[in-house]
Amino acid sequence: MSKKPLWIRHASQLVTLKGSSARPLIGKQMEQLHIIENGSVWLEDGLIQFVGEDEEVAEAYKDRLEEAEMIDATGKLVIPGLVDPHTHLVFAGSREKEFEMRLQGATYMEIMNSGGGIHATTSMTREASYETLFKESKQRLDQFLLHGVTTVEAKSGYGLSLEHEIKQLEVAGKLNDHHPIDVVRTFMGAHAVPFEYKENPDRFVDYVIEDMIPEVASRKLAEFNDVFCERGVFTPEQSKSILEAGLKHGLLPKIHADEIEPYEGAELAASIGAISAEHLLKASNKGIKALADKGVIAVLLPGTAFFLMAESANGRDMIDAGVPVALSTDCNPGSSPTVSMPLVMNLGCLKMGMTPAEVLTAATINAAHALNRGKEIGSIEKGKKADITIFDVPNYMVLQYKYGVNHVHSVIKNGELIVN
Ligand code: NIG
Ligand code: FE
Numbered sequence: 001m002s003k004k005p006l007w008i009r010h011a012s013q014l015v016t017l018k019g020s021s022a023r024p025l026i027g028k029q030m031e032q033l034h035i036i037e038n039g040s041v042w043l044e045d046g047l048i049q050f051v052g053e054d055e056e057v058a059e060a061y062k063d064r065l066e067e068a069e070m071i072d073a074t075g076k077l078v079i080p081g082l083v084d085p086h087t088h089l090v091f092a093g094s095r096e097k098e099f100e101m102r103l104q105g106a107t108y109m110e111i112m113n114s115g116g117g118i119h120a121t122t123s124m125t126r127e128a129s130y131e132t133l134f135k136e137s138k139q140r141l142d143q144f145l146l147h148g149v150t151t152v153e154a155k156s157g158y159g160l161s162l163e164h165e166i167k168q169l170e171v172a173g174k175l176n177d178h179h180p181i182d183v184v185r186t187f188m189g190a191h192a193v194p195f196e197y198k199e200n201p202d203r204f205v206d207y208v209i210e211d212m213i214p215e216v217a218s219r220k221l222a223e224f225n226d227v228f229c230e231r232g233v234f235t236p237e238q239s240k241s242i243l244e245a246g247l248k249h250g251l252l253p254k255i256h257a258d259e260i261e262p263y264e265g266a267e268l269a270a271s272i273g274a275i276s277a278e279h280l281l282k283a284s285n286k287g288i289k290a291l292a293d294k295g296v297i298a299v300l301l302p303g304t305a306f307f308l309m310a311e312s313a314n315g316r317d318m319i320d321a322g323v324p325v326a327l328s329t330d331c332n333p334g335s336s337p338t339v340s341m342p343l344v345m346n347l348g349c350l351k352m353g354m355t356p357a358e359v360l361t362a363a364t365i366n367a368a369h370a371l372n373r374g375k376e377i378g379s380i381e382k383g384k385k386a387d388i389t390i391f392d393v394p395n396y397m398v399l400q401y402k403y404g405v406n407h408v409h410s411v412i413k414n415g416e417l418i419v420n
Pocket of ligand 2: 086087088256330332
């Protein structure tokens with residue numbers, strides 16, 4: 001942790017998103033960024049200590065200005081560090097051949113059902129040593145940082161046996177300990193039915209419930225429990241029992257819902273009180289209403305829809321219906337091999353009808369809430385973690401408008417300048 005205080009000053013726009021720590025923003029609130037022009041932030045002891053206009057901060061610290069390391073943000077945009085609430089960070093290998101197959105007309109599910117897809121990555125991940133898995137995943141994490149991300153979620157789900165699920169979660173834990181980015185762990189043993197259980201998927205569900213969840217929870221290897229609820233993968237009934245078993249052991253439910261076909265995943269997320277429902281390309285109007293009623297966060301993944309050449313989830317309708325919306329890369333080797341939250345935000349505007357202000361909210365404070373961390377990160381407010389990203393653009397609209405360019409100027413994590 002930096003001994004010297006860090007003073008970011010002269011920000012052209014300082015986006016604070018203040019006042020949103022208690023609950024995610026919904027509807028019109030998602031446009032209220034609370035911007036300070038000529039803004040300053042004072043960071044010390046890993047935390048945000050003071051936020052205001054240049055003069056206010058200069059006055060508050062007038063006896064200590066000399067002590068601080070200074071970042072001149074003239075002409076720049078200063079925002080809370082980006083939060084990516086849905087990734088499959090820890091895996092081995094890559095699947096570019098499947099990409100080519102899809103370009104020639106094969107579908108994602110066809111490839112998976114013929115032994116590729118998640119199964120291919122599962123084989124490569126099982127075979128990889130702990131060290132290889134760490135090294136490959138760390139490279140991705142380094143790239144996340146270069147794209148302005150300071151916290152990521154990481155799901156298991158390429159092990160599909162107790163031993164290998166634990167290996168993935170332990171690697172994620174070690175990355176959290178050894179990398180500036182915070183890594184939040186989700187158990188996703190129910191990502192696919194592995195070949196060994198192909199003839200008897202219910203036995204695999206029992207294995208997840210009776211063996212994996214208790215062990216993962218008692219060893220505190222994850223905070224959340226996720227399931228791929230999709231026709232041909234896990235049914236809503238199986239998903240419900242897996243998520244309920246997790247809850248019994250203190251793992252908060254998340255769900256991959258209504259991605260490829262409508263399957264009442266959103267309805268299940270609402271009825272079980274999930275913290276978030278993710279994907280939702282094919283969510284029904286009834287499902288969307290249920291999410292709004294229960295305040296379940298919709299984690300939308302427009303990069304995945306783009307990469308699968310599918311129509312994106314209807315972010316616009318969800319926001320208008322009062323659903324709290326967050327955005328994420330879904331970084332994984334099959335359906336979204338990207339680490340770029342700024343690109344995902346851009347797709348949020350162009351493919352889901354969200355405004356530049358809404359995507360900023362969705363990629364910071366609402367994403368923090370999807371990880372149960374709304375009180376610690378996601379906005380620039382006194383007492384929160386000093387996680388901040390600075391972009392070389394004069395305002396938040398330019399960040400969306402000049403797309404396909406990495407505008408990150410610097411990243412500050414726990415009060416320390418990491419990327420510069
Ligand atoms: O979120 N949909 C399921 N899981 C991942 C894809 C995993 C893979 O293809 O390796 C997703 O898109
Ligand atoms: Fe996913």
